[in-house]
Amino acid sequence: MSMTISDNMETVYQKPATLTETPMHYCPGCGHGVVHRVLMEVIEEMGIAEQTIGVAPVGCSVFAYHYMNVDMQAAPHGRASAVATGVRRVLPEKYVYSYQGDGDLAAIGTGETIHTVNRGENILMVFVNNGIYGMTGGQMAPTSLCGMVTSTSPYGRDEHVMGHPLKITEMIAQLPGAYYVARHAVHTPTAVRKLKKAFKTSFEMQKQKKGTCFIEVVSNCPSGWKMTPVEANDWMEKNMFPYYPLGDIKVPATMK
């Protein structure tokens, strides 16, 4: 099939310059790549790449600093929000975000997460929730759904033994330090556009020093869930979204 680009055509979509040329190591169909790109697009469009500092987590997205062409700092497991607090305190004029997965933010880093939001640190926290520990081989995470089969819950997650899936986003929305809390996804073009808007809003709020903005992205894990990427997105819509409904959870009065 010919792919001729005629003279009267203009480029309407391309990879943002704030993403490096390094090919991503993520599995085919993984939502991390989309979240990386959308976050970097917003930073490019706002022209704040030189003033932005990101904090990379431990987990699948541990190499986020290879892909995001902004200043980055790696954090110990679960401590990205604590490191971001330090960066924010030392460099108050910068834009600071942390990027974490569910095993990082909602399991080992629960304490740091809650206290960072409770202090109302003026940062953006990006939380990618795929309900599983992807990097280490698909173990059960606090966010795994009831009945979900993982390598450490081969008969499905039993809530009587293993507890209920943790809705940490709803939890922290209760804290006074949380300014803007929302849950989004990246499985359709519409969802991607909504996420981009949420990131943009968050950085604008950060500029006004409003407090913690927390964006959860419900994502997939085709390898951990043992599905094709297309099946994984369907499964996510049918099973994850009823438990983790998309939309704004805490919105400042000025945005209502």
Added chain:
Amino acid sequence: MISGTVTIATEICKGCELCIVSCPQDSLGLSPSINHKGFRFAQLVQDNCTGCTNCALVCPDSAITVYRETKSSKRASNPLVASQAA
């Protein structure tokens, strides 16, 4: 209908097929051959792309660049294009 096209970085593509299911025109499909990573990659299989950017928005590897025909009114107001036409 406004026409467009895409270019796909075939060595970056991992063949996840998310662009294929997101395409409203069914313009995309998987290649019969594989790239150096061993993946069949996405490619244009029909010449009916409208440049809607859906495929690029859902691509996890940012492998897709989208081009779209500019509207004639926009072209007329663009001095570069107008001088070419003259």
